Amino acid sequence: MAVGLGALPRLHPVPGVRLGTAQAGFKAPGRRDLVVMALDEGSRCAAVFTSNAFCAAPVTVARDHLRVGQPRFLVINAGNANAGTGPQGIEAALRCCELAAEQGGCDRARVLPFSTGVIGEPLPLGPFRDGLPAALADLREDGWADAAAGIMTTDTLPKGASLQVPVGERTVTVTGIAKGSGMIRPDMATMLAFVATDCEVAPAALRRCLERAVAASFNRITVDGDMSTNDACVLAATGRGGPAVTADEGPDFEALCGAVTEVCRTLAQAIVRDGEGATKFITVDVHGGRTPEECRGVAYTVAHSPLVKTAFFAGDPNWGRILAAIGRAPVVGLDVSCVEIDLNGVCIVRAGARADDYREERGAAAMAGPEIELCIRLGRGRYRDYIWTCDLSYEYVRINAEYRS
Amino acid sequence: MAVGLGALPRLHPVPGVRLGTAQAGFKAPGRRDLVVMALDEGSRCAAVFTSNAFCAAPVTVARDHLRVGQPRFLVINAGNANAGTGPQGIEAALRCCELAAEQGGCDRARVLPFSTGVIGEPLPLGPFRDGLPAALADLREDGWADAAAGIMTTDTLPKGASLQVPVGERTVTVTGIAKGSGMIRPDMATMLAFVATDCEVAPAALRRCLERAVAASFNRITVDGDMSTNDACVLAATGRGGPAVTADEGPDFEALCGAVTEVCRTLAQAIVRDGEGATKFITVDVHGGRTPEECRGVAYTVAHSPLVKTAFFAGDPNWGRILAAIGRAPVVGLDVSCVEIDLNGVCIVRAGARADDYREERGAAAMAGPEIELCIRLGRGRYRDYIWTCDLSYEYVRINAEYRS
Numbered sequence: 101m102a103v104g105l106g107a108l109p110r111l112h113p114v115p116g117v118r119l120g121t122a123q124a125g126f127k128a129p130g131r132r133d134l135v136v137m138a139l140d141e142g143s144r145c146a147a148v149f150t151s152n153a154f155c156a157a158p159v160t161v162a163r164d165h166l167r168v169g170q171p172r173f174l175v176i177n178a179g180n181a182n183a184g185t186g187p188q189g190i191e192a193a194l195r196c197c198e199l200a201a202e203q204g205g206c207d208r209a210r211v212l213p214f215s216t217g218v219i220g221e222p223l224p225l226g227p228f229r230d231g232l233p234a235a236l237a238d239l240r241e242d243g244w245a246d247a248a249a250g251i252m253t254t255d256t257l258p259k260g261a262s263l264q265v266p267v268g269e270r271t272v273t274v275t276g277i278a279k280g281s282g283m284i285r286p287d288m289a290t291m292l293a294f295v296a297t298d299c300e301v302a303p304a305a306l307r308r309c310l311e312r313a314v315a316a317s318f319n320r321i322t323v324d325g326d327m328s329t330n331d332a333c334v335l336a337a338t339g340r341g342g343p344a345v346t347a348d349e350g351p352d353f354e355a356l357c358g359a360v361t362e363v364c365r366t367l368a369q370a371i372v373r374d375g376e377g378a379t380k381f382i383t384v385d386v387h388g389g390r391t392p393e394e395c396r397g398v399a400y401t402v403a404h405s406p407l408v409k410t411a412f413f414a415g416d417p418n419w420g421r422i423l424a425a426i427g428r429a430p431v432v433g434l435d436v437s438c439v440e441i442d443l444n445g446v447c448i449v450r451a452g453a454r455a456d457d458y459r460e461e462r463g464a465a466a467m468a469g470p471e472i473e474l475c476i477r478l479g480r481g482r483y484r485d486y487i488w489t490c491d492l493s494y495e496y497v498r499i500n501a502e503y504r505s
Numbered sequence: 506m507a508v509g510l511g512a513l514p515r516l517h518p519v520p521g522v523r524l525g526t527a528q529a530g531f532k533a534p535g536r537r538d539l540v541v542m543a544l545d546e547g548s549r550c551a552a553v554f555t556s557n558a559f560c561a562a563p564v565t566v567a568r569d570h571l572r573v574g575q576p577r578f579l580v581i582n583a584g585n586a587n588a589g590t591g592p593q594g595i596e597a598a599l600r601c602c603e604l605a606a607e608q609g610g611c612d613r614a615r616v617l618p619f620s621t622g623v624i625g626e627p628l629p630l631g632p633f634r635d636g637l638p639a640a641l642a643d644l645r646e647d648g649w650a651d652a653a654a655g656i657m658t659t660d661t662l663p664k665g666a667s668l669q670v671p672v673g674e675r676t677v678t679v680t681g682i683a684k685g686s687g688m689i690r691p692d693m694a695t696m697l698a699f700v701a702t703d704c705e706v707a708p709a710a711l712r713r714c715l716e717r718a719v720a721a722s723f724n725r726i727t728v729d730g731d732m733s734t735n736d737a738c739v740l741a742a743t744g745r746g747g748p749a750v751t752a753d754e755g756p757d758f759e760a761l762c763g764a765v766t767e768v769c770r771t772l773a774q775a776i777v778r779d780g781e782g783a784t785k786f787i788t789v790d791v792h793g794g795r796t797p798e799e800c801r802g803v804a805y806t807v808a809h810s811p812l813v814k815t816a817f818f819a820g821d822p823n824w825g826r827i828l829a830a831i832g833r834a835p836v837v838g839l840d841v842s843c844v845e846i847d848l849n850g851v852c853i854v855r856a857g858a859r860a861d862d863y864r865e866e867r868g869a870a871a872m873a874g875p876e877i878e879l880c881i882r883l884g885r886g887r888y889r890d891y892i893w894t895c896d897l898s899y900e901y902v903r904i905n906a907e908y909r910s
Contacts, residue, residue, distance in 0.1 A: 151833075152829060152832040152833050153831070153832040153833070153836070153839040153841050154828045154829055154831065154832030154841050154857070155832070181825070183825060183828075183829070184824070184825050184828045184829075184854075184857070184858055184859065185858055185859075186842075186856060186857060186858030186859075188858075189858070218825065219823075219825025219826065219828065219829060220823075220824060220825035220828070220858075220859055406811070406897070406901070406905070407905055410901075410902050410905035410906045411905065411906070413902065413906050414905075414906035414907065416906070418624075418625075419589070419625060420586070420588060420589050420623065420624025420625035421624065423559045423588075423589045423624065423625070424557060424559055424588070424589075424624060426558070426559065427557040427558040427559030427560070428556075428557050428558070431558070434558040436558050436559050437591070449589070451591060452559070452589070452591060453589055453590055453591030453592075453593075453594070453625075454589065454590075454591075454625055492811070492902060493902060494899050494902050494903070496811070496815075496902075497815050497818065497897060497898065497899050497901075497902060498899070500811070500812055500815035500816065500819075501815045501816070501818050501819035501821070502819065
């Protein structure tokens with residue numbers, strides 16, 4: 101029941117990146133659940149990870165390996181998160197890297213492991229042993245769509261985005277895939293996202309580009325407020341075919357960064373559109389705060405309110421619940437008589453109370469569609485910020501009550 | 506589907522307190538929805554209210570009136586919260602006080618108004634005009650049970666508690682009623698609770714007694730993390746029949762305070778047991794923090810996690826979700842390898858990972874009953890704190906998706 105999310109768009113190959121998948125047996129038989137992303141020698145990666153104290157073993161290992169050198173292989177399994185698994189989990193993640201390194205002919209530290217799925221189950225190594233040869237044999241430049249499907253867990257649709265934009269004298273490709281549907285409230289990066297470009301990008305510029313893109317995309321979404329233990333977003337630059345972006349400012353950097361941001365935004369929105377049980381895609385856009393953080397604080401408080409989320413599910417313009425959520429948001433000295441709320445352009449609240457000309461029918465009509473723009477004006481400053489979220493339905497409860505059974 | 510909550514216990518009358526109810530027409534016809542609580546001259550009240558910036562009009566008026574003098578009448582209506590109603594809401598709350606004052610023969614400022622129900626609808630005055638004479642005519646010392654029923658909204662059962670304890674040479678009665686089921690995450694006091702004693706209590710002692718009782722009861726519960734605009738808890742001391750408690754310390758104060766706290770705890774737990782859609786009553790008990798606040802921060806993060814709540818609903822000991830919630834709680838520098846989790850006495854997590862001897866069957870068995878004790882040890886300090894919460898079921902979504910329709 102994904103909201104406004106269709107089939108995958110065309111995902112342009114990125115010279116220097118090849119992807120392969122295999123049915124390794126982490127999930128149900130017949131399901132591609134192992135993905136390998138191979139980066140040509142000379143590629144460079146930047147990555148951001150979950151800030152959850154219980155980060156998963158692969159996150160710890162990937163962070164360590166990124167400090168040592170540039171990755172040649174990203175190995176991703178779906179069906180088991182290798183999180184909450186203690187020292188054995190670290191060992192399993194390292195062993196997975198070793199297996200890929202042996203077959204791929206590189207150092208173990210040049211493999212990054214990623215896992216997604218159930219937390220707390222030991223990560224089996226058999227599927228890596230069985231599946232890696234097939235995944236490596238399957239490596240190809242047009243493997244993005246299969247990889248997008250291979251990393252899915254409770255996702256109902258694969259998620260990908262791709263752009264070609266001019267940078268300097270040349271055309272650059274930026275292509276990315278992501279997975280995620282529940283336990284979505286990133287603070288660093290969400291679930292798993294892999295984005296690549298054929299530009300050659302200097303380390304500082306690559307890092308800054310990723311941080312800017314993530315701040316404007318994955319760090320603006322929430323499905324259920326639950327931050328994952330496995331969140332990771334990787335940006336790879338292969339330098340094959342694209343121009344060199346050497347500075348972390350200037351027109352070339354901005355052009356590349358704009359494209360990466362756009363791809364990340366599409367992927368982040370796709371995660372919310374495919375949020376567990378989602379029937380509405382909601383933009384919470386908060387204006388008039390004293391700082392952007394204040395605006396985001398209000399937006400997240402509204403977006404996490406179970407009462408607001410169930411009202412959206414019901415298509416009920418229950419603005420009282422929105423007011424109540426704003427009233428408990430982290431804003432010091434809020435003057436409620438300045439607060440205004442519009443819902444898909446319909447003026448609902450003025451001066452902290454129901455607008456004089458508001459009619460319930462107009463609010464209900466504005467709520468009827470699947471795309472909702474909730475605009476909140478705090479009337480106390482000149483800053484604005486926004487996030488994307490979805491509603492809370494029976495289906496969310498069903499999915500998460502039945503997840504392991 | 507309230508969890509472990511039966512019929513009202515015997516509610517001992519409190520000399521000096523009379524209660525009356527009426528079918529005023531705020532809610533469906535035939536439903537008692539207007540309650541008047543009359544306090545004899547010489548009674549003294551303390552009260553705490555919501556810290557929501559969008560506090561309801563009656564909260565503003567009740568706060569103002571408490572500054573002026575001691576209340577004679579508390580007027581409570583169910584079905585309309587008079588919240589988000591702007592200046593007209595204040596006027597309506599004052600008018601309600603006026604109507605009661607005229608008929609009760611006192612100053613308007615000696616009436617406290619309380620409202621609960623739908624937010625954002627104008628509070629009609631007709632039902633007060635029609636219902637107040639009947640409610641005042643109905644005033645009686647044994648009116649507690651009817652009053653407990655009269656203040657209900659989405660509650661499925663009335664909530665009351667009553668104790669008689671020795672204070673000094675005499676026996677003191679403490680009786681209270683409360684309502685609340687959704688939008689429950691008090692920061693001051695929850696929804697509506699009215700507690701009375703026949704002690705004579707000095708102002709400072711009364712205030713301190715209420716604050717201590719609320720800290721140990723209503724400020725430890727959460728159903729859905731949504732803080733109400735109307736929360737209020739009033740403690741009245743009539744001085745009729747009970748001894749005088751003049752100091753805010755010493756054995757008499759402690760005896761009274763213990764009884765008030767116990768009544769408030771029973772009422773607070775009753776609210777969670779009757780939480781919207783609740784099928785489990787869960788104590789989240791956090792040990793080994795560096796401060797009590799740290800322990801509460803972990804407890805609330807776990808209690809608000811939709812993934813943890815749906816797992817409890819499913820009876821699924823999905824400890825990975827509990828770990829993930831602990832990992833994003835506001836604890837600086839948490840060493841996850843020290844974390845331990847027990848569930849109804851079954852050891853589940855040791856050293857931040859699944860305990861060696863844990864078996865899924867034992868976890869499932871521990872989750873099967875309606876009462877869950879979730880014990881989390883952080884292993885970094887000597888403080889402990891705990892809260893009470895419930896699970897998240899289909900029924901919660903249904904109730905809140907259909908509330909206004």
